[in-house]
Amino acid sequence: xxxxxxxxxxxxxxxxxxxxxxxxxxxxxxxxxxxxxxxxxxxxxxxxxxxxxxxxxxxxxxxxxxxxxxxxxxxxxxxxxxxxxxxxxxxxxxxxxxxxxxxxxxxxxxxxxxxxxxxxxxxxxxxxxxxxxxxxxxxxxxxxxxxxxxxxxxxxxxxxxxxxxxxxxxxxxxxxxxxxxxxxxxxxxxxxxxxxxxxxxxxxxxxxxxxxxxxxxxxxxxxxxxxxxxxxxxxxxxxxxxxxxxxxxxxxxxxxxxxxxxxxxxxxxxxxxxxxxxxxxxxxxxxxxxxxxxxxxxxxxxxxxxxxxxxxxxxxxxxxxxxxxxxxxxxxxxxxxxxxxxxxxxxxxxxxxxxxxxxxxxxxxxxxxxxxxxxxxxxxxxxxxxxxxxxxxxxxxxxxxxxxxxxxxxxxxxxxxxxxxxxxxxxxxxxxxxxxxxxxxxxxxxxxxxxxxxxxxxxxxxxxxxxxxxxxxxxxxxxxxxxxxxxxxxxxxxxxxxxxxxxxxxxxxxxxxxxxxxxxxxxxxxxxxxxxxxxxxxxxxxxxxxxxxxxxxxxxxxxxxxxxxxxxxxxxxxxxxxxxxxxxxxxxxxxxxxxxxxxxxxxxxxxxxxxxxxxxxxxxxxxxxxxxxxxxxxxxxxxxxxxxxxxxxxxxxxxxxxxxxxxxxxxxxxxxxxxxxxxxxxxxxxxxxxxxxxxxxxxxxxxxxxxxxxxxxxxxxxxxxxxxxxxxxxxxxxxxxxxxxxxxxxxxxxxxxxxxxxxxxxxxxxxxxxxxxxxxxxxxxxxxxxxxxxxxxxxxxxxxxxxxxxxxxx
Numbered sequence: 001x002x003x004x005x006x007x008x009x010x011x012x013x014x015x016x017x018x019x020x021x022x023x024x025x026x027x028x029x030x031x032x033x034x035x036x037x038x039x040x041x042x043x044x045x046x047x048x049x050x051x052x053x054x055x056x057x058x059x060x061x062x063x064x065x066x067x068x069x070x071x072x073x074x075x076x077x078x079x080x081x082x083x084x085x086x087x088x089x090x091x092x093x094x095x096x097x098x099x100x101x102x103x104x105x106x107x108x109x110x111x112x113x114x115x116x117x118x119x120x121x122x123x124x125x126x127x128x129x130x131x132x133x134x135x136x137x138x139x140x141x142x143x144x145x146x147x148x149x150x151x152x153x154x155x156x157x158x159x160x161x162x163x164x165x166x167x168x169x170x171x172x173x174x175x176x177x178x179x180x181x182x183x184x185x186x187x188x189x190x191x192x193x194x195x196x197x198x199x200x201x202x203x204x205x206x207x208x209x210x211x212x213x214x215x216x217x218x219x220x221x222x223x224x225x226x227x228x229x230x231x232x233x234x235x236x237x238x239x240x241x242x243x244x245x246x247x248x249x250x251x252x253x254x255x256x257x258x259x260x261x262x263x264x265x266x267x268x269x270x271x272x273x274x275x276x277x278x279x280x281x282x283x284x285x286x287x288x289x290x291x292x293x294x295x296x297x298x299x300x301x302x303x304x305x306x307x308x309x310x311x312x313x314x315x316x317x318x319x320x321x322x323x324x325x326x327x328x329x330x331x332x333x334x335x336x337x338x339x340x341x342x343x344x345x346x347x348x349x350x351x352x353x354x355x356x357x358x359x360x361x362x363x364x365x366x367x368x369x370x371x372x373x374x375x376x377x378x379x380x381x382x383x384x385x386x387x388x389x390x391x392x393x394x395x396x397x398x399x400x401x402x403x404x405x406x407x408x409x410x411x412x413x414x415x416x417x418x419x420x421x422x423x424x425x426x427x428x429x430x431x432x433x434x435x436x437x438x439x440x441x442x443x444x445x446x447x448x449x450x451x452x453x454x455x456x457x458x459x460x461x462x463x464x465x466x467x468x469x470x471x472x473x474x475x476x477x478x479x480x481x482x483x484x485x486x487x488x489x490x491x492x493x494x495x496x497x498x499x500x501x502x503x504x505x506x507x508x509x510x511x512x513x514x515x516x517x518x519x520x521x522x523x524x525x526x527x528x529x530x531x532x533x534x535x536x537x538x539x540x541x542x543x544x545x546x547x548x549x550x551x552x553x554x555x556x557x558x559x560x561x562x563x564x565x566x567x568x569x570x571x572x573x574x575x576x577x578x579x580x581x582x583x584x585x586x587x588x589x590x591x592x593x594x595x596x597x598x599x600x601x602x603x604x605x606x607x608x609x610x611x612x613x614x615x616x617x618x619x620x621x622x623x624x625x626x627x628x629x630x631x632x633x634x635x636x637x638x639x640x641x642x643x644x645x646x647x648x649x650x651x652x653x654x655x656x657x658x659x660x661x662x663x664x665x666x667x668x669x670x671x672x673x674x675x676x677x678x679x680x681x682x683x684x685x686x687x688x689x690x691x692x693x694x695x696x697x698x699x700x701x702x703x704x705x706x707x708x709x710x711x712x713x714x715x716x717x718x719x720x721x722x723x724x725x726x727x728x729x730x731x732x733x734x735x736x737x738x739x740x741x742x743x744x745x746x747x748x749x750x751x752x753x754x755x756x757x758x759x760x761x762x763x764x765x766x767x768x769x770x771x772x773x774x775x776x777x778x779x780x781x782x783x784x785x786x787x788x789x790x791x792x793x794x795x796x797x798x799x800x801x802x803x804x805x806x807x808x809x810x
């Protein structure tokens with residue numbers, strides 16, 4: 001009878017709430033909406049993005065989501081357009097029961113950064129339920145002797161709606177003998193009873209049929225009716241009466257079954273008062289499941305599990321009935337006392353499993369919802385975390401807490417935290433619960449690579465082969481992952497005008513430094529380079545170290561004689577007077593070694609001498625001194641061979657020859673060394689050129705002989721043919737006027753000059769001699785030699801021109 005206007009009412013409430021939702025206010029991270037119950041799935045509750053001043057893309061990037069502590073989720077979030085929508089149909093009566101103020105609360109959580117918004121949706125009741133009586137008929141037995149104003153309670157109708165939509169009034173028809181009296185209890189429930197206002201007469205009418213109608217206050221109005229059948233009795237003049245109009249008691253939750261909550265009692269002035277029995281009147285299924293009443297004694301006992309978190313108070317009616325079916329009713333109000341039987345429940349709404357080590361203090365790590373279903377002090381919860389932790393718990397909204405950083409983090413010291421959150425209620429004894437969060441600290445490139453040493457010293461021997469390993473440098477980075485991947489580089493520089501990279505190179509991954517070329521200690525003794533270690537972070541961090549490279553000397557240079565100076569052609573002699581005493585300083589051999597250290601330590605030894613008993617050489621200083629007194633028997637010409645040797649391994653040496661003249665005057669020295677000049681050895685190069693010249697001359701001579709013989713044979717054959725052809729003709733010989741009988745002369749002149757101590761020789765072809773210059777004529781030839789000697793101041797040489805004259809006879 002009420003469904004006709006239900007859709008119209010839904011539509012009107014929906015548009016009204018949608019309009020009101022546009023004005024929903026945000027107060028300190030909270031926003032409130034109001035919607036009617038039983039909105040269809042997918043209906044819009046409100047635009048939370050607009051109401052909170054958020055961009056729709058913020059909901060997507062922040063991974064916005066709805067969190068509710070209850071198991072049922074009625075409201076969902078459409079992140080694309082920022083709308084809150086109905087996910088499942090809401091029945092206010094199922095959700096809140098008889099509580100008039102009904103609402104659901106949930107949180108909208110966003111990440112990056114974490115944000116929390118508390119949303120409360122009030123569920124407005126609509127008149128979707130009609131009043132209903134427990135029974136379709138009510139039977140009453142009333143004595144005909146019942147006096148006017150006697151009261152007869154009736155079973156009340158039930159309307160699960162609240163406010164104006166719930167039960168408002170009753171009507172009774174007809175009203176010839178009875179009228180209605182409606183009473184409201186402290187809990188707001190309405191109790192109806194009939195009051196007799198005119199006597200009954202069983203002899204006139206044994207049965208009375210009445211119609212009881214219950215009306216709610218909704219629009220459109222809903223109602224329910226029940227038929228009341230009254231049977232008029234002719235005995236039992238007095239009805240039982242309860243000792244109290246209402247009984248008030250209390251029971252602790254979780255009370256043991258069989259516990260007596262209260263006892264009701266009624267009296268009857270009739271003699272049959274001991275036959276009064278007690279019953280629940282209009283008890284709901286919940287009351288019948290939790291309590292029982294003893295029909296004889298009136299004791300109300302616990303028969304079920306009472307939970308304060310579900311029911312905080314029970315109100316129901318009992319009736320007393322005598323054997324004549326006369327009744328009275330009374331109300332029982334039982335308050336449930338809370339017991340601290342619920343531990344705090346920690347619900348993790350949002351949690352970042354990793355946090356950057358450079359997170360600022362106050363950064364939100366996790367959002368928690370902590371609830372205790374108990375009441376009073378038992379529901380007061382305090383949250384804490386471990387001491388000496390860089391985190392803390394701060395309250396945000398009611399029953400909500402944020403886990404935030406309290407100080408700076410350093411991954412290099414602690415890379416992972418196990419955070420224990422403890423929630424303790426205020427009960428006696430207190431109950432607690434714990435939640436352990438495992439948090440990793442993500443690395444930030446906040447440490448530059450550090451070398452193991454402040455500087456490095458490396459040593460490498462000279463004459464090293466290329467690609468020789470010089471040293472290995474290593475740096476460490478306290479960061480992790482790519483931030484700790486180190487690459488090594490050489491800082492640009494120059495050495496002796498060339499880039500450093502032409503001398504050395506470095507492996508960028510291992511830090512091994514190689515020589516690119518062979519080093520020479522005599523050119524480079526040491527140099528410095530800088531090596532840079534750079535990590536792979538962003539931005540990249542680096543550090544430098546100085547590397548001192550020292551070239552180690554090797555004995556690769558022989559000693560060099562500085563004095564006496566060795567010349568190729570002249571003879572230098574040191575003069576020792578015959579009057580020289582023992583220890584006379586003849587000369588000093590001066591030598592140097594460009595190597596260093598022990599490789600340059602020189603020692604001097606007398607290798608060979610004309611008279612070993614006359615001279616000695618200082619081992620360290622190279623001084624040549626006389627060992628004994630010089631005598632007249634000592635030869636004028638003394639030749640000493642001194643070996644200069646270094647201290648390297650293996651050692652190297654140089655030899656110097658020193659001519660010493662034992663004489664008192666210079667002419668004596670001069671004559672001695674002049675005669676001895678012929679003993680010099682020819683230079684190897686000069687010998688080579690002389691041999692080459694001799695070979696060339698010999699080759700030319702052989703070629704000439706072969707040519708002459710060939711011509712002679714050719715002419716002989718021609719003459720023979722001539723004589724045969726002209727044997728009978730007379731022969732008249734003709735001779736040129738200049739030459740002798742039938743002879744033609746040709747002279748070839750060669751002049752060859754050679755020296756005994758010179759690298760230069762000369763051989764030249766001279767023009768042919770004329771007839772008047774010939775020393776002799778012969779069939780076989782004449783050889784003329786001329787000898788000429790030349791003297792020079794420093795070098796004695798002989799020049800011997802040789803004239804070779806050859807004749808050809810025709």
